Amino acid sequence: MERTEICNARKRSCFAATISTFVCFALFLNLITNAAAFAAHHLVTIHQLKQNVIQTRLCEQRANVKELLGPVSPATMQSYNLPPSILSSGWSAQIVTRTAKSLEETTDVQLIPRNEKDHFVDTVTVEIPLYSSGDVDRRQEGLGIELLEIEGGREDGLGIVIVKGLVPGGNADNACKYDNTPSQIERIMYGDSIVKADLILRRRGSGTNEEQTDVRSIQTECLGYDSMVNQLVGLLTPLNDHAMINSATVILTLKRLRRRPRIDVQLYYPPAQNLPPATITLQPGDNLRMAMLQRGIKLNDPLAQRYDGKPTGSGNCGSGGLCRTCAVSVLRGGELLSPQKLNEKKMLEDTPRWRLACKSWVGYGMKEGDVVIQVNPRQW
Numbered sequence: 001m002e003r004t005e006i007c008n009a010r011k012r013s014c015f016a017a018t019i020s021t022f023v024c025f026a027l028f029l030n031l032i033t034n035a036a037a038f039a040a041h042h043l044v045t046i047h048q049l050k051q052n053v054i055q056t057r058l059c060e061q062r063a064n065v066k067e068l069l070g071p072v073s074p075a076t077m078q079s080y081n082l083p084p085s086i087l088s089s090g091w092s093a094q095i096v097t098r099t100a101k102s103l104e105e106t107t108d109v110q111l112i113p114r115n116e117k118d119h120f121v122d123t124v125t126v127e128i129p130l131y132s133s134g135d136v137d138r139r140q141e142g143l144g145i146e147l148l149e150i151e152g153g154r155e156d157g158l159g160i161v162i163v164k165g166l167v168p169g170g171n172a173d174n175a176c177k178y179d180n181t182p183s184q185i186e187r188i189m190y191g192d193s194i195v196k197a198d199l200i201l202r203r204r205g206s207g208t209n210e211e212q213t214d215v216r217s218i219q220t221e222c223l224g225y226d227s228m229v230n231q232l233v234g235l236l237t238p239l240n241d242h243a244m245i246n247s248a249t250v251i252l253t254l255k256r257l258r259r260r261p262r263i264d265v266q267l268y269y270p271p272a273q274n275l276p277p278a279t280i281t282l283q284p285g286d287n288l289r290m291a292m293l294q295r296g297i298k299l300n301d302p303l304a305q306r307y308d309g310k311p312t313g314s315g316n317c318g319s320g321g322l323c324r325t326c327a328v329s330v331l332r333g334g335e336l337l338s339p340q341k342l343n344e345k346k347m348l349e350d351t352p353r354w355r356l357a358c359k360s361w362v363g364y365g366m367k368e369g370d371v372v373i374q375v376n377p378r379q380w
């Protein structure tokens with residue numbers, strides 16, 4: 001709570017942040033006139049940010065989670081958007097150290113959720129044409145995005161800046177007007193943070209009619225307001241030479257805080273086991289067998305037929321998809337599980353409701369909901 005109040009005290013009015021030279025000038029004036037007033041806040045903010053920086057090392061990610069979750073629609077993701085009151089105080093930063101094969105270490109700073117238990121970081125890209133048609137030439141108007149600094153004032157230029165809004169009628173506002181298919185396309189939202197920007201310029205070659213394409217990129221993750229504006233203004237500088245430019249497009253990569261989807265798995269045990277039903281809450285990408293074992297749920301069915309030549313009752317195959325000891329009967333919510341592959345389908349063709357828990361990952365399509373299963377289905 002104390003941190004939020006400090007952040008709020010530092011919020012600057014950035015209405016003019018159309019990422020143009022005008023903004024730079026305004027910002028310069030702003031800095032001069034408010035320098036003394038900001039000094040006290042800066043000291044506190046630096047202290048706060050340092051306390052929130054976590055030295056960490058990337059652990060190996062499950063490489064195939066994306067594949068297991070299948071296609072994800074923007075409409076589904078939009079149901080996990082968070083309200084502005086959470087977005088304005090939901091970001092933090094961490095230092096990430098990566099070790100290459102050569103043992104060389106690189107370090108960078110990443111945006112992370114302050115509440116990692118309930119929120120996650122999604123990445124969206126938005127294309128903003130800086131167009132010119134007829135009398136209207138918007139190529140030099142900048143992006144038209146209002147920015148808000150919630151952490152900053154550090155000498156190293158690091159900080160946290162989010163999108164506050166879009167300038168009505170500006171380039172970003174025009175690019176986000178998808179009135180026909182609003183749920184199928186991601187727009188720029190309050191609370192997004194720009195982490196990368198690419199400028200794609202198509203221009204006439206000198207002395208020739210051939211069109212050339214230039215691509216320029218900048219990284220802006222965890223930059224404070226001043227550094228971010230400077231980077232964006234620098235990226236757009238080639239637009240000053242607009243006479244030679246046929247078209248210009250900016251592709252923004254934005255990090256967005258979203259609520260973690262949840263899948264409630266209701267478990268029913270065979271009457272002979274005399275156990276009450278239980279519910280476990282999982283997240284997309286969790287493996288059903290691992291999640292159940294971690295919660296002490298016994299899956300090993302001694303009656304299960306094996307497919308690896310070992311005798312019945314000789315243990316499990318350790319998620320190899322060969323022993324069927326982890327089979328469960330899915331009464332509801334089967335569509336929230338990753339689809340069966342051919343081997344599993346063949347093994348369970350006589351029992352269409354059954355799934356191998358070791359080959360089932362929850363949250364297919366990043367969807368949330370309830371899954372109802374019977375444990376040890378041979379004992380029912």
Ligand code: FES
Pocket residue numbers: 316317318319320321322323324325326327356357358359
């Ligand atoms: S643990 Fe053997 S098939 Fe799942």
